[in-house]
Amino acid sequence: MxxxxxxxxxxxxxxxxxxxxxxxxxxxxxxxxxxxxxxxxxxxxxxxxxxxxxxxxxxxxxxxxxxxxxxxxxxxxxxxxxxxxxxxxxxxxxxxxxxxxxxxxxxxxxxxxxxxxxxxxxxxxxxxxxxxxxxxxxxxxxxxxxTEPLACCAQGVLEFGGIRPGDKILLTGPGAIGLMCLQLAVSAGGEVIVAGTRADTERLELAKELGASAVVFSDQPDAEAQIAALCPPFGPDIVFDCSGAGPAIQMGLRAVRKGGRYVQVGLTGRPTELDMNLITLKELAVYGTYAQKTEWWVRSLDLLRQKKIQxxxxxxxxxxxxxxxxxxxxxxxxxxxxxxxxxxxxxx
Structure with a gap:
């Protein structure tokens, strides 16, 4: 074969x-x-x-x-x-x-x-x-x-995200994983801003069609100011990084509000420099999510059956x-x- x-x-x-x-x-x-x-x-x-x-x-x-x-x-x-x-x-x-x-x-x-x-x-x-x-x-x-990547996303968003209806969410990395996470976060009641670079223009357009409340070009000088303005008064409640890119990870940690939640979904593939003071001084809850457990396969297939995820x-x-x-x-x-x-x- x-x-x-x-x-x-x-x-x-x-x-x-x-x-x-x-x-x-x-x-x-x-x-x-x-x-x-x-x-x-x-x-x-x-x-x-x-x-x-x-x-x-x-x-x-x-x-x-x-x-x-x-x-x-x-x-x-x-x-x-x-x-x-x-x-x-x-x-x-x-x-x-x-x-x-x-x-x-x-x-x-x-x-x-x-x-x-x-x-x-x-x-x-x-x-x-x-x-x-x-x-x-x-x-x-x-x-x-x-289903496999969707189950990975469901674990990250629904198990570790802790989303409450009305939460303001920043999602970085609008690839396939990011757009699955976007739909899951919206289905859980979140208001989601998606950030990507100018090279992601097509992906950001689809993000808007799939439920993003706004999109931001992360490689623009005022990107973080735009995110702050979209998430008053203190910034996003939750950040999901789906890019695995160092600059996006650092931006997410800077943007999330004090006492907020940060979930690393994307793999970096190599060591990434972090400002750990952002985690300590902002009292952030930081989670990693890897692969998936059986329950998220079951939930993901049911979401597909119900046509809640495209x-x-x-x-x-x-x-x-x-x-x-x-x-x-x-x-x-x-x-x-x-x-x-x-x-x-x-x-x-």
Whole structure:
């Protein structure tokens, strides 16, 4: 079968390869992949910048939708033919502090598809059956392939954001993740200002269509003054950084009001300089959010079922596996929003 493989450590050590079709072991299923989304972590792996570790050779991809084709021993055969998405954790220990307290995303033994084990930028992928979620009626396979990033956003916004109706929120970084977080924050009753650079003009226009109360160009000299004027009297109650960019992080910490809340959603990929006095002297509550827990998959799929979150406007293009390099290039050039790879006939 065709697969996009990180074949060794280093920069741009990724190519389309022919690899064996995987076989499901006990407790596993094989999914015929319809679509696989490209994520920032895939770009870190492709760039070889150390922003996300892998264990090559490994097939990339963890944002998937597809159809269960076969099941291993002990798995209900009723799964065969079901349209599904899958959580990304191929293995967690189940016994550590984090697993026992519902935080399997922090398990020190965690192995995820697309980095530690073979992922879904391929015609087929094998995952544990316990990771499966059925795609609700009325949700397309393309939308469903974006459930994983939506679940990440839902955890960051709805678990750590602490949003109350009427809260004034600054969101930096209007990419696909930022625009998902925007919709979640608006659905929770927040009034959201979205900040991005002049290069993000198209993205900021879509942010307004998806519910932003205002947009600000963060690379303009008066950006912080504009944000303060939009969030009287003391500034935003909550800041979500979805960019992972040092200047945006620093601006967010300066802008948030005293006693406010700051949530880091985007990965920086490298160490970032911070003024820790902003956190101390302003008595900020600062949170990081990483990956997602099962409850946010369930909530995200239900939000899609209810049509409360729009994902179709975020899909910029769909490419075949043979054209994976075009999709990666578009993502890296920040052209559009989200790119999907169509792996099999379900996606084509």
């Amino acid at each position: 065709k697969a996009i493989v990180n074949y060794e450590d280093g920069q741009k050590k990724v190519k389309l390869m022919d690899v064996p079709v995987p076989q499901p072991a006990s407790g596993q299923v094989r999914i015929r992949v319809a679509y696989c989304g490209i994520c920032g972590t895939d770009i870190h792996i492709f760039s070889g910048d150390g922003g996300y570790p892998t264990k090559p050779p490994v097939t990339l991809g963890h944002e998937l939708s597809g159809v269960v084709e076969s099941v291993g021993e002990g798995v209900d055969p009723a799964w065969i033919g079901e349209k599904v998405v899958s959580e990304t954790y191929y293995h967690t220990c189940g016994t550590c502090l984090y697993c026992q307290t519902g935080h399997k995303n922090l398990c020190p033994e965690k192995k995820s598809i697309g980095s530690a084990v073979n992922g879904a930028m391929a015609e087929y992928v094998v995952v544990p059956a316990k990771n499966l979620h059925k795609i609700p009626e009325g949700v397309s396979l393309q939308e469903a392939a974006m 994902l179709k406007p975020l899909i910029s293009n769909v490419y075949s596996l043979d054209e994976w390099d075009k999709a990666f290039d578009g993502y890296m050039q920040k052209i559009g929003f989200k790119y999907l790879l169509a792996a099999t006939e379900e996606g084509r």
